[in-house]
Amino acid sequence: MSSSSEHHIPVLERAGDDPDGAARADAASPLIRADAVSRVYGEKHALVDVTLHVARGEICGLIGPNGAGKTTLLRLLTGLLDPSSGTVRILGEKPAEATRRLRQRVGLVPSGDRTFYLRISGLENLAFFARMHGLGRRAAVAEARRALAEVDLVEAQHRAVGEYSHGMQKRLSVARALITRPEILLVDEATHDLDPEGGRVVRNLVADIAARGAAVVWATQKLDELRGFADRVMLLSGGRTMFSGTLPDLIALSSPRRYVLRVRNGGLSGESLAAVADRLLGDLGTLRTLGEGESSNYVLALERDAILGDALAALARGRMDILTCHEERSELEEAFLSFTRSDSVDPQA
Amino acid sequence: MSATAAVALDKASALAGELRKLPAFIRRDFLVAWSYRMAFFSDAAALFLQAVSFYFVGLMINPEVLPSFGGSRVTYLEFVAVGIALSVFMHLGLGRVATAIRNEQLTGTLESLLMTPTATATIQLGSVVYDSIYIPIRTALFFAVIGIAFGLHFEPNGFLPALFVLLAFIPFVWGLGIASAAATLTFKRGTGGIAFGVAILTLGSGAYFPLDLLPGWAEASAELNPLALAIGAMREALLGGTGWEGVGRTLLILVPLSALSLAGGFSLFRAALRRERRRGSLGLY
Numbered sequence: 148m149s150s151s152s153e154h155h156i157p158v159l160e161r162a163g164d165d166p167d168g169a170a171r172a173d174a175a176s177p178l179i180r181a182d183a184v185s186r187v188y189g190e191k192h193a194l195v196d197v198t199l200h201v202a203r204g205e206i207c208g209l210i211g212p213n214g215a216g217k218t219t220l221l222r223l224l225t226g227l228l229d230p231s232s233g234t235v236r237i238l239g240e241k242p243a244e245a246t247r248r249l250r251q252r253v254g255l256v257p258s259g260d261r262t263f264y265l266r267i268s269g270l271e272n273l274a275f276f277a278r279m280h281g282l283g284r285r286a287a288v289a290e291a292r293r294a295l296a297e298v299d300l301v302e303a304q305h306r307a308v309g310e311y312s313h314g315m316q317k318r319l320s321v322a323r324a325l326i327t328r329p330e331i332l333l334v335d336e337a338t339h340d341l342d343p344e345g346g347r348v349v350r351n352l353v354a355d356i357a358a359r360g361a362a363v364v365w366a367t368q369k370l371d372e373l374r375g376f377a378d379r380v381m382l383l384s385g386g387r388t389m390f391s392g393t394l395p396d397l398i399a400l401s402s403p404r405r406y407v408l409r410v411r412n413g414g415l416s417g418e419s420l421a422a423v424a425d426r427l428l429g430d431l432g433t434l435r436t437l438g439e440g441e442s443s444n445y446v447l448a449l450e451r452d453a454i455l456g457d458a459l460a461a462l463a464r465g466r467m468d469i470l471t472c473h474e475e476r477s478e479l480e481e482a483f484l485s486f487t488r489s490d491s492v493d494p495q496a
Numbered sequence: 497m498s499a500t501a502a503v504a505l506d507k508a509s510a511l512a513g514e515l516r517k518l519p520a521f522i523r524r525d526f527l528v529a530w531s532y533r534m535a536f537f538s539d540a541a542a543l544f545l546q547a548v549s550f551y552f553v554g555l556m557i558n559p560e561v562l563p564s565f566g567g568s569r570v571t572y573l574e575f576v577a578v579g580i581a582l583s584v585f586m587h588l589g590l591g592r593v594a595t596a597i598r599n600e601q602l603t604g605t606l607e608s609l610l611m612t613p614t615a616t617a618t619i620q621l622g623s624v625v626y627d628s629i630y631i632p633i634r635t636a637l638f639f640a641v642i643g644i645a646f647g648l649h650f651e652p653n654g655f656l657p658a659l660f661v662l663l664a665f666i667p668f669v670w671g672l673g674i675a676s677a678a679a680t681l682t683f684k685r686g687t688g689g690i691a692f693g694v695a696i697l698t699l700g701s702g703a704y705f706p707l708d709l710l711p712g713w714a715e716a717s718a719e720l721n722p723l724a725l726a727i728g729a730m731r732e733a734l735l736g737g738t739g740w741e742g743v744g745r746t747l748l749i750l751v752p753l754s755a756l757s758l759a760g761g762f763s764l765f766r767a768a769l770r771r772e773r774r775r776g777s778l779g780l781y
Contacts, residue, residue, distance in 0.1 A: 188775075227607055229774050243773060247510070247613035255611050261604035264524060266531040271524070278520035279612035281513055287520075307531070323608075 184233030208377030254324030265309035521622030566736025579703030593673020596623035651737030671757025
């Protein structure tokens with residue numbers, strides 16, 4: 148993402164900040180700045196010339212297939228990894244040389260499950276990490292309890308973390324990040340193995356943190372979870388930025404060619420209906436049965452430059468009742484695939 | 497207040513803040529150890545059985561072949577008890593220090609810890625502070641149990657000097673352990689090297705047999721072996737009753753060696769961490 152393609156949403160002010168003074172001036176500059184960052188592992192270029200700016204109160208979705216460079220970018224932002232070139236600044240400081248004060252202000256929800264001491268309880272784990280942030284024992288336990296309540300783990304607080312489900316461990320991970328009320332929150336694949344409800348809970352928690360003024364980077368492969376959640380998205384593939392902007396912008400770039408139709412036509416169904424439909428469609432596309440037997444579900448594959456409306460009209464003229472029609476993939480998924488397919492055009496080339 | 501004084505105050509405050517984190521490590525490691533309760537009891541049982549074995553071995557050994565301490569002869573069990581205690585102390589201490597960071601890496605908690613505002617030195621120290629308390633207690637219990645069970649005689653006026661020798665020896669073990677942890681972080685495997693190093697130091701320490709049975713060159717090299725120095729001084733104190741006189745010279749050598757070991761260990765570990773960050777292999781194992 149270059150600076151010219153930056154799309155900043157209006158930033159939120161943090162509760163308790165002076166609305167007329169330093170906070171507003173501070174909010175104008177991104178809290179997370181990665182400029183022209185590259186990272187090379189031996190011969191492999193994990194990240195190439197990536198620029199990412201995230202402002203206060205903003206959630207930036209970082210999407211891309213496996214090996215796209217999402218985790219590498221997050222590790223650069225945390226300071227656990229040094230960039231091969233380019234600069235990274237978190238709250239104005241280099242994360243690799245981070246002061247204790249900076250670490251106090253950054254929260255990380257790592258991708259793995261095994262980031263806790265599995266033999267001890269959730270409460271003891273959180274209290275330990277709270278103490279690493281400089282709290283005394285009593286304050287650490289109080290903060291741990293508060294964070295556990297926020298993620299709805301109070302009932303499980305005395306159970307060993309090893310007995311927690313994936314979803315509970317993820318929530319505990321978010322709770323750990325909540326302990327310090329971070330201004331920067333970096334989330335790596337937090338919902339990849341959660342059920343939809345578990346994912347929703349975690350997203351809501353993170354959205355709350357952002358609403359309090361934190362700058363959030365949320366790395367994921369689940370595209371649809373970014374809808375209504377992320378303010379901006381950056382799409383990485385092969386370590387390069389393939390897209391940066393808002394979700395509607397990304398969706399606008401998609402051009403779905405395949406649709407699932409539910410079709411009814413008097414006595415025809417299945418393959419026989421598909422054969423008739425093919426004749427009706429002519430050069431516009433083809434209709435194939437979805438599933439086996441006498442299913443009334445079909446996939447309409449449009450030819451290049453064909454228009455969906457024309458195809459549906461052609462079928463309707465042949466007395467085919469189109470009961471439902473929807474894209475085979477979501478428009479987000481379509482956009483994602485159009486940017487990450489191996490034959491896609493490299494925008495930076 | 498001058499700027500220099502303010503900086504010094506800041507540093508002192510930061511240091512105090514870091515030291516206040518150490519009890520959290522002790523609590524964490526105690527809870528983890530307590531969750532494996534059986535290991536506590538099997539460790540104690542193994543220690544006692546080892547002492548029983550050496551008691552029977554001691555019945556075959558003529559005390560005349562053993563060196564005298566403070567002018568008096570000792571039994572083989574008395575002789576070997578000090579050697580066992582310190583060599584096991586070194587083995588456990590070194591092994592646990594070296595593997596503490598490795599375990600953090602394997603459990604995925606190292607990166608989580610490094611993300612907190614905690615100094616690397618605190619993480620290193622914190623990872624071993626529980627063992628640094630537990631292992632000396634275990635050593636003291638060992639002496640107490642075999643002393644009572646087999647009627648061994650230790651000189652009461654040697655307890656305090658022996659404790660000081662132990663305290664001077666602990667940082668030496670830490671330093672080596674942290675250096676081993678650095679090697680493990682870098683080369684991913686290093687426990688074989690640690691075991692070999694411990695075996696060499698133990699062999700040349702006179703823990704299980706008198707040093708004068710060794711070839712001359714090996715006996716001479718024991719003068720530079722901190723484990724041999726610590727064992728010798730503790731035998732003088734506990735068995736010979738020589739008090740502070742018997743341990744003074746050893747402390748003068750051990751303290752700088754320990755300081756050197758600790759400083760070297762910390763430097764190597766910091767360098768290893770920097771290298772891993774640069775290479776991006778901190779999370780790999």
